[in-house]
Amino acid sequence: MNLCDFAPEYIRSIQPYQPGKPISELARELGLNEAYIIKLASNENPLGASPIALDAMINTLHDIALYPDGSGFELKAALSKRYDVAPEQIVLGNGSNDVLDLAARVFLKPGAAAVYSQHAFAVYPLVTQLIGANGIAVPARDYGHDLPAMLDAITPETRIVFIASPNNPTGTLSGEEELLQFMERVSRDVLVVMDEAYYEYLPEASKPDSLKWLKQFPNLLITRTFSKVYGLAGVRVGFGLTHPDVANLMNRVRQPFNVSSIGLVGALAALRDAEFVQRSYALNRAGMMQLTDGFRKLGVEYIPSYGNFISFRVKGAAANTPKVYQRLLQQGIIVRPLGIYEMPHHLRVTIGLEAQNTRFLDSLEPILGELD
Numbered sequence: 336m337n338l339c340d341f342a343p344e345y346i347r348s349i350q351p352y353q354p355g356k357p358i359s360e361l362a363r364e365l366g367l368n369e370a371y372i373i374k375l376a377s378n379e380n381p382l383g384a385s386p387i388a389l390d391a392m393i394n395t396l397h398d399i400a401l402y403p404d405g406s407g408f409e410l411k412a413a414l415s416k417r418y419d420v421a422p423e424q425i426v427l428g429n430g431s432n433d434v435l436d437l438a439a440r441v442f443l444k445p446g447a448a449a450v451y452s453q454h455a456f457a458v459y460p461l462v463t464q465l466i467g468a469n470g471i472a473v474p475a476r477d478y479g480h481d482l483p484a485m486l487d488a489i490t491p492e493t494r495i496v497f498i499a500s501p502n503n504p505t506g507t508l509s510g511e512e513e514l515l516q517f518m519e520r521v522s523r524d525v526l527v528v529m530d531e532a533y534y535e536y537l538p539e540a541s542k543p544d545s546l547k548w549l550k551q552f553p554n555l556l557i558t559r560t561f562s563k564v565y566g567l568a569g570v571r572v573g574f575g576l577t578h579p580d581v582a583n584l585m586n587r588v589r590q591p592f593n594v595s596s597i598g599l600v601g602a603l604a605a606l607r608d609a610e611f612v613q614r615s616y617a618l619n620r621a622g623m624m625q626l627t628d629g630f631r632k633l634g635v636e637y638i639p640s641y642g643n644f645i646s647f648r649v650k651g652a653a654a655n656t657p658k659v660y661q662r663l664l665q666q667g668i669i670v671r672p673l674g675i676y677e678m679p680h681h682l683r684v685t686i687g688l689e690a691q692n693t694r695f696l697d698s699l700e701p702i703l704g705e706l707d
């Protein structure tokens with residue numbers, strides 16, 4: 336036996352997460368200039384980060400020899416005020432992916448199960464599998480979560496249900512009423528993780544009042560992130576809001592310094608820059624119109640999205656999809672193939688700056704013309 340053969344089967348069979356292709360990698364592969372490449376592959380904020388957050392992070396560099404505040408006192412105080420929860424209800428994470436992982440490590444074990452939707456965020460099956468627990472993928476309905484079917488899929492072994500709303504990569508939103516009904520019906524012995532990474536991109540009228548449910552349901556964990564509208568994907572800060580008892584367990588499991596000092600300071604400043612959030616939201620709404628108008632003109636089918644991205648269908652055989660992906664790469668445009676999401680006909684494009692969206696659409700048109 337080789338050492339690696341002793342690793343559990345559920346570890347050896349993990350399919351690694353496939354991130355969007357980095358700009359530097361494409362530049363190397365095709366000999367392109369990095370400045371020419373646009374990455375619309377990871378739902379990053381095309382405006383970058385808030386200038387206020389940038390300044391705060393640059394100032395923190397002077398103290399980089401010191402460990403961060405492992406409790407995240409100041410950031411938690413600000414989040415507590417903003418969201419009207421006690422600091423004891425907050426779990427900070429190295430990105431919200433870390434929070435998802437903590438939830439899995441607290442509540443799952445081999446033999447336990449987690450329920451999630453088909454076409455849902457790839458991190459749910461990943462964190463489930465690395466515990467050796469069973470993942471139950473429930474068939475989607477019109478690319479969205481079929482919440483009644485997910486409720487039915489819960490077994491006595493199920494400890495977590497993951498719900499992404501809006502979901503990535505489909506952009507679908509579960510209705511407030513439907514979510515509330517789910518919470519009312521689901522057993523209190525099951526943790527419901529509501530992943531709201533794209534919450535800030537929702538128009539006010541579409542925002543569910545999910546924070547309010549924390550008072551009513553001790554088995555709810557809401558996760559949010561600084562990676563999307565706040566433009567801080569590179570520093571890795573996310574958080575979970577939940578019942579203090581759940582937060583307590585998750586905080587025992589996390590690494591003592593799981594959020595860096597730069598991340599803590601950047602997130603705190605970003606939270607205060609409402610103008611930047613508003614500008615990012617408005618840019619996204621305009622870009623969403625621009626892309627969906629463009630798709631309609633090109634006769635491209637797309638899944639209406641509530642996020643900062645949109646998944647569109649490449650006509651014809653599934654083999655056309657990697658072709659379009661590759662042809663876009665050659666033009667210096669990186670989008671995301673969705674094969675691992677069981678969507679072999681779709682590509683996902685992140686909404687960029689107006690000029691980037693234009694270049695994407697202008698490049699796409701002749702490429703689609705080449706297909707049979």
Ligand SMILES: *Cc1c(COP(=O)(O)O)cnc(C)c1O
Binds near residue numbers: 499559
């Ligand atoms: C981007 C994204 C996240 C956020 O990940 P971070 O670890 O916070 O960068 C979480 N959930 C979904 C569905 C996402 O698309």
